[in-house]
Amino acid sequence: xxxxxxxxxxxxxxxxxxxxxxxxxxxxxxxxxxxxxxxxxxxxxxxxxxxxxxxxxxxxxxxxxxxxxxxxxxxxxxxxxxxxxxxxxxxxxxxxxxxxxxxxxxxxxxxxxxxxxxxxxxxxxxxxxxxxxxxxxxxxxxxxxxxxxxxxxxxxxxxxxxxxxxxxxxxxxxxxxxxxxxxxxxxxxxxxxxxxxxxxxxxxxxxxxxxxxxxxxxxxxxxxxxxxxxxxxxxxxxxxxxxxxxxxxxxxxxxxxxxxxxxxxxxxxxxxxxxxxxxxxxxxxxxxxxxxxxxxxxxxxx
Amino acid sequence: xxxxxxxxxxxxxxxxxxxxxxxxxxxxxxxxxxxxxxxxxxxxxxxxxxxxxxxxxxxxxxxxxxxxxxxxxxxxxxxxxxxxxxxxxxxxxxxxxxxxxxxxxxxxxxxxxxxxxxxxxxxxxxxxxxxxxxxxxxxxxxxxxxxxxxxxxxxxxxxxxxxxxxxxxxxxxxxxxxxxxxxxxxxxxxxxxxxxxxxxxxxxxxxxxxxxxxxxxxxxxxxxxxxxxxxxxxxxxxxxxxxxxxxxxxxxxxxxxxxxxxxxxxxxxxxxx
Numbered sequence: 001x002x003x004x005x006x007x008x009x010x011x012x013x014x015x016x017x018x019x020x021x022x023x024x025x026x027x028x029x030x031x032x033x034x035x036x037x038x039x040x041x042x043x044x045x046x047x048x049x050x051x052x053x054x055x056x057x058x059x060x061x062x063x064x065x066x067x068x069x070x071x072x073x074x075x076x077x078x079x080x081x082x083x084x085x086x087x088x089x090x091x092x093x094x095x096x097x098x099x100x101x102x103x104x105x106x107x108x109x110x111x112x113x114x115x116x117x118x119x120x121x122x123x124x125x126x127x128x129x130x131x132x133x134x135x136x137x138x139x140x141x142x143x144x145x146x147x148x149x150x151x152x153x154x155x156x157x158x159x160x161x162x163x164x165x166x167x168x169x170x171x172x173x174x175x176x177x178x179x180x181x182x183x184x185x186x187x188x189x190x191x192x193x194x195x196x197x198x199x200x201x202x203x204x205x206x207x208x209x210x211x212x213x214x215x216x217x218x219x220x221x222x223x224x225x226x227x228x229x230x231x232x233x234x235x236x237x238x239x240x241x242x243x244x245x246x247x248x249x250x251x252x253x254x255x256x257x258x259x260x261x262x263x264x265x266x267x268x269x270x271x272x273x274x275x276x277x278x279x280x281x282x283x284x285x286x287x288x289x290x291x292x293x294x295x296x297x298x299x300x301x302x
Numbered sequence: 303x304x305x306x307x308x309x310x311x312x313x314x315x316x317x318x319x320x321x322x323x324x325x326x327x328x329x330x331x332x333x334x335x336x337x338x339x340x341x342x343x344x345x346x347x348x349x350x351x352x353x354x355x356x357x358x359x360x361x362x363x364x365x366x367x368x369x370x371x372x373x374x375x376x377x378x379x380x381x382x383x384x385x386x387x388x389x390x391x392x393x394x395x396x397x398x399x400x401x402x403x404x405x406x407x408x409x410x411x412x413x414x415x416x417x418x419x420x421x422x423x424x425x426x427x428x429x430x431x432x433x434x435x436x437x438x439x440x441x442x443x444x445x446x447x448x449x450x451x452x453x454x455x456x457x458x459x460x461x462x463x464x465x466x467x468x469x470x471x472x473x474x475x476x477x478x479x480x481x482x483x484x485x486x487x488x489x490x491x492x493x494x495x496x497x498x499x500x501x502x503x504x505x506x507x508x509x510x511x512x513x514x515x516x517x518x519x520x521x522x523x524x525x526x527x528x529x530x531x532x533x534x535x536x537x538x539x540x541x542x543x544x545x546x547x548x549x550x551x552x553x554x555x556x557x558x559x560x561x562x563x564x565x566x567x568x569x570x571x572x573x574x575x
Contacts, residue, residue: 196384199354202373204459205402210409214398218389295389295439 076265085269100254101273108239108251109277111167115174116235120228122175123182128216130183131190133208144183152177153241160246170242177238178231189223190216222296225289229282236278304365304376304462304495305330306351311360313346318527320346324360326514326533333489333496335510337503337557342531344499344516348467351497352379365462375403378461378494382468385452386440392451393436396423399458422458430454430484446477450484457488464489466498470505478502482509503554513537515556 038046062075076084089101129136130144156173163169193216201211240252247253251274258266290297311324320343328334336344349355350362353373362369364376373379386395400419401410411419427433430450432443440448449469456464469485470478486509489496500506506513515535522528535556537549 194384195354196381197387199352199373200379200381200385200456201387201402203352203375203378203456203461204399205375206409209407210402210405214401214409215387293389295441298439298441 073262074264076268080265081269084263084265085273088266100249103249104251104254105273105277107247107249108243111170111242111250112174112232112235112239114167115171115239116178116228116231118171118175119179119182119231119235120224122179123186123227124220124224126183127186128190128212128220131187131193132212132216137187141187144180144187148180148184152238156242156245165246170239170247173242174235174238178235182227182231185227186220186224189220193219218293222289222293225285225292229285232278232281236274306463306495306497307361307363309361309363311347311350311362312358313343313350313355313530314358319530321357321516321532322530323532326536328495328497328512330495331493333509333511334498335506335513336497336499336516337501337506337513337553338516338531339557340501342516342518344531345467347516348465348497348499351463352377352465375459376461377463377465378456378459379465379467380449380452380456380469382471385469386448386455388440391437391439392427392432392443393420393423395440395451395455396426396458399423399455403459426454426458446473446481449473449481453481453485453488457492460492462494464494464496466496466500468499468501471501478505485509503550503557506553507539507550511539513539513553515553517556 058075059078062077065072065075066077085101089099092098093100126140126144130140131137152173155176156169159169159172159176163172197215197219198211201215206214239250240255243250243252244256251270255267255270306326306328308324308326311321312319313321324347326334336347338344346355350357351364351369353369353371356371370376387398390398397416397419400415400422404415405411410416424433424436427436430453432447432450432454435443435447440451443451453469470481473481482505498506498509513535514533514537516531517534518529518531519534520529535553537553
């Protein structure tokens with residue numbers, strides 16, 4: 001406001017000084033929809049609308065049901081959910097003495113990151129080998145392509161039978177679930193490297209291994225991180241599926257456990273918690289990509 | 303530094319013949335300009351010299367022996383695009399040369415060798431006028447600056463033969479003239495053999511010591527790809543006594559795409575300098 005007022009005053013004094021200079025008219029043009037830019041505040045407002053809409057719809061529906069039946073369990077009020085969530089986060093469980101939320105979160109995140117970590121390592125090494133070395137490509141690409149189309153959840157019983165009901169089976173499920181797609185994606189990215197760059201690296205004396213280190217690895221890094229971001233969605237799916245079937249703690253396990261008691265006041269906060277964890281992970285990965293590969297994220301002109 | 307001998311070179315893709323009966327001998331230190339209509343195979347010829355593609359027939363000898371069928375440090379290359387590594391800053395792009403050459407399994411040199419390499423790279427950056435851009439990524443460099451960096455990088459590799467694939471094709475006319483001067487200076491300094499593909503007849507005459515025209519001499523109207531292009535005109539230029547405008551016009555007419563006036567103008571402006 002202040003700045004606007006001052007610039008307006010300047011304009012007035014300048015106009016006085018010049019005498020007759022008319023203030024430049026600001027043309028009112030109706031732009032095409034695709035050209036109308038959104039301001040920062042506008043973007044915040046528009047982006048917040050859907051969240052607001054869902055929240056209000058829920059609040060109205062919940063209030064109506066609770067008005068009819070105060071002990072309704074299907075659409076608990078925010079206060080009920082908050083107290084249930086706080087209980088799980090701060091009050092030790094009577095039987096085990098654990099803080100259930102943190103035990104669940106820790107168990108789930110360890111599985112998730114172990115699974116995705118293994119998948120990332122496999123994707124990086126196999127993807128680069130397949131994409132860069134024609135012999136490895138001929139050897140492995142058909143196999144990876146076939147493995148890619150096996151539905152991982154169909155393998156879950158096999159994993160439980162072969163590896164037991166412990167952590168190994170769950171981590172393996174996540175790794176098997178996300179790795180093949182990542183391998184193909186990285187291999188494709190390596191094959192898309194401009195032949196000019198590869199030829200140039202060879203004329204500078206690079207051999208196959210040093211080119212992997214100095215050319216291929218840095219070039220695929222941004223794509224690898226994008227790959228991990230995209231893989232985290234399916235990874236959560238496989239994690240919760242595995243935990244629902246055989247587990248003694250974990251976010252997915254808890255949700256499916258309390259489902260028997262229709263405890264929506266636990267399920268809904270847990271879903272929100274999982275969403276929050278996923279959003280934070282994604283944000284961290286974006287920051288990691290910007291830190292590791294600044295060249296792939298040119299600063300946009302403001 | 304190295305002579306190039308090409309004898310009876312042929313190149314076909316399936317049924318389509320691109321090059322045929324190409325014979326040329328380039329002495330060490332010559333500057334060959336290759337011109338010809340679009341798609342006549344001059345870039346293919348360059349890629350064969352680079353080792354990125356293999357000839358279907360004939361002999362290519364570089365230096366003392368037959369060509370190694372993959373790119374090697376013996377031959378440096380500057381492409382029209384994708385010539386520098388986008389993930390490295392200007393100075394890192396130049397350091398990479400020493401890293402690749404003697405960096406061992408890590409692809410990186412350390413200690414005193416790194417300091418020496420850095421010094422050499424700084425000198426080279428200064429030489430091509432990029433000292434102020436040493437820490438910028440190629441994405442924030444203009445086209446001309448990227449090509450200067452690419453030439454600097456290639457020259458740090460000390461190739462015996464420098465291959466240029468339309469290196470200035472994407473640049474503004476003013477910057478082109480600058481690049482011509484830079485390239486001429488560097489060529490005089492280093493004395494390597496240069497083979498340059500270009501669309502610009504004026505540029506070909508201005509820079510080269512020899513202009514080679516690629517064209518098809520045999521035509522089959524029923525099967526246009528039956529015959530490939532060959533060298534139809536081989537003009538040796540004297541650096542001091544530039545080509546006459548008739549010769550430029552003649553070559554321009556052979557290539558058929560460029561307007562002879564502008565080509566003559568470029569050459570004429572060179573003569574005054």
